[in-house]
Amino acid sequence: MGWFTIPATRAMFAHTKVYGLYQGDEIVNEKKELFSEVNILNHYAETKNVTVYVTDDKNIPVENAFVDFQVYNYAEFYPLTRKLTTNEGKAEFITGHGDLLIWAGKENNFAYRKISVESTDSIKLILNNVPGKEYFIDMDFLAPTAVDRKDGDKGDKDISKRLNNNNTKRARHEETYMLQEEAYLIADNQNFDREIVWNFINLSYGNWEEMARFCGQNTDLSRPWVLDFLGTLSKKDLRDINYDDIFFDHLNNIKLFRDSIYLKYDRDIFLNYILCPRIENESLRPYKNFLQIKFGDEFINNSRKDINVISNWIRSNIEISKEANYYSVAISPRGIYELKAADQLSTKIFFIACCRSFGIPARYDKSSGSAQYYSNGEWQESFLFKDERSSVKAILSLINHDKTLDPEYYIHFTIARFENGKYHTIKFDHNKKLSSFPESIELDPGNYMLVTGTRQAQGNVMGRMEFFNLFSGESKDVNIELRGE
Secondary structure, eight states, X not given: OGGGHHHHTTOSOOEEEEESOOOSSSEEEEEOSSEEEEEOGGGTSOOEEEEEEEEOTTSOBOTTOEEEXXXXXXXXXXXXXEEEOOTTSEEEEEEOSSEEEEEEEETTEEEEEEEEGGGOXXXXXEOOBOTTOOEEEEEEEOOOOOOOOSOHHHHHHHHHHHHHHHXXXXXXXXXXXXXXXXXHHHHHHHTOOHHHHHHHHHHTGGGHHHHHHHXXXXXXXXXXXXXXXXXXXXXXXXXXXXXXXXXXXXXXXXGGGHHIIIIIOOHHHHIIIIIOOOOSSSOOOOOHHHHHHHHHHHHHHHHXXXXXXXXHHHHHHOEEOSSSOTTOOOOOHHHHHHHOXXXXXXXXXXXXXXXXXXXXXXXXXXXXXXXXXXXXXXXXXXXXXTTOOOOOOEEEEEEOOOTTOOOBBTTTEEEEEEETTEEEEOOXXXXXXXXXXXXXXXXXXXXXXXXXXXXXXXXOXXXXXXXXXXXXXXXXXXXXXXXXX
């Protein structure tokens, strides 16, 4: 199996999706109309069945409560799977031998418990907690013990040989990348800063030819914007971006936004929230020219005057489906227009894509999970769905008293908001340092949970959950404190 043979023995869940009606021998973890999710963990690790019984405070079994079997991962409690309880209040899951946080909920009530799978056959959870109480609780999570399944010395030698061979191939491939001197020539021809051009080409790795075209093939209109445009993209995007699609769709459309550039918005707003092709976690695709043609000048002009023109069109024409997109991969804006159906996140991305295509600054706000547009110097939320909230925000300030460490989001801590029986992690940027967060973070009022963790040797975690509330118009300081060794 290669390098992951031993790590796989520490897994808590391994699964795959099988389309259609599954009739095999594997354990079916979840069955849907279009596919089945199959539990294949027993191919890699020792497994055990854990049973959870959920009752109310009168010891009556609760039917259709959800039970999330959660593992500490990237400073959050990630659900390996979700089960619904039977009429006996029962839910079962086959998992590995590490520690889990079991979280059960129904409506506004919840209960949780940390368990060691190896020493636990079944537990009982009483749904007698409601959000609102402020407190913290420390928990230590132990990872499963690794099992050496390699074939002795011969296995070690075979793996070492393959690794050396792969490293040699990689080095030979990297020798074909553009040299610094060649990047300087491109910069000189375009009158660009040499180091900036070299940095983009160097960061693009095997995608250096596309990046060289971005930096070297420009029109008089695009040339003043191309380096700033590339600066709006992540390192991953620089390695994936395609010149023919992205350049012609996004950079060549600058001429359509002259009034946005020179009359309404400053350069940073234009770059990051009109010109930038990246919205959330979707695959980068061309969409501006397509949407401009499909909607036409009259619709675009009306949208610039009244943002509800876009919102109302989406409500009338896009069917929201929670089941069809079972891999939760964001659908492209063009795909949504053609299908006239999407999940909620993809629909928000579509709204933002329409705004940017029409010269209206727009963004996806990770703290609230909302689609926002820029109007009269402020960011406004666009409420595309009936269940979205509108309220006066609360202000959260994150404090760090330990000057020896700058905690990172999804590494050392996360923040989650309570909704529908559990806490949902706010999607701030991965690895974002605490020092780079704004002093004041606007959040919706509600019940929140701060999760912090210190990762130890062998993958064990010293964790803490801190529950706090934010009220409308309130300002609150929360200390990010990691437990020591």
